[in-house]
Amino acid sequence: MPGFWLMKSEPDEVSIDDLARASRQTVPWTGVRNYQARNFMRDAMALGDGVLFYHSSCAEPGIAGLAEVASTAYPDASQFDPASKYHDPKSKPDAPRWLHVDVKLRRKTRLLSLREMRTLxxxxxxxxxxxxxxxxxxxxxxxxxxxxxxxxx
DNA sequence: GCCAACGTTGGC
DNA sequence: GCCAACGTTGGC
Structure with a gap:
């Protein structure tokens, strides 16, 4: 039995259309800097788990497509990049603090808006x-x- | 831009 | 280990 997840992305950063255009329709889920979210990726996600791709912090928040977990967790390179807004000076390469999985598109869907979700x-x-x-x-x-x-x- | 909710930090 | 201050999230 696969697991299922909802993952928020700001469409200004990575939208469902960006995912559709990406190489192999797959992106690394970079930038998670919350321990609970990291632990879900590290400890509970499995290859092939279903993902609801959710647009947040935008005009019409809601579910914009279906995707799946396409890798196990591995270190997020942006934590070691001083030029990145996700840079974490306290994280050391021999003990990476932040991990992520890759996410692959299944299909773009209609937008199931947060507003509609609340009515169901x-x-x-x-x-x-x-x-x-x-x-x-x-x-x-x-x-x-x-x-x-x-x-x- | 507001602000409520919540996570993190750091002094003690 | 407590907890106040501060930062972030994210809908509205």
Missing amino acids: PTLSTMRVLQPGNRLSITPVTPAEWQAVCALLD
Whole structure:
């Protein structure tokens, strides 16, 4: 049984269209600087897990496509790049603090907006809809995954 | 741009 | 280990 996840991306950084245009339609999920989110990638994600690709911090936040986990976790190179906004001077190459997985597009979908998601009882348990939620990566239950996929058909 | 929620930092 | 100050997230 694969796992399921919701992963937030700011479309100004990486949008669903950027993912579609990327080499092999795959991108490294760089820039996670939160331990809970990192631990999900390191400890709980598996190759082939389903990903709801979510656009955040934009005019129309919501789910913009379906993707999947395309690698196991490996060190995020941007933490060692002084020119990167994700640079972490406290992280050492022999003990990388930040990891990420690769994410590969399955298909772009219609935008299932946050506004619409909030109206649907079947989605009401989703972590991303809970008040105060800020985590950029959250687990999704099989039932929630099925409910979202049904809405995107 | 506001601001509520939450994570991180660092003095003690 | 507590907790106040500070920084970040992200919808609105």
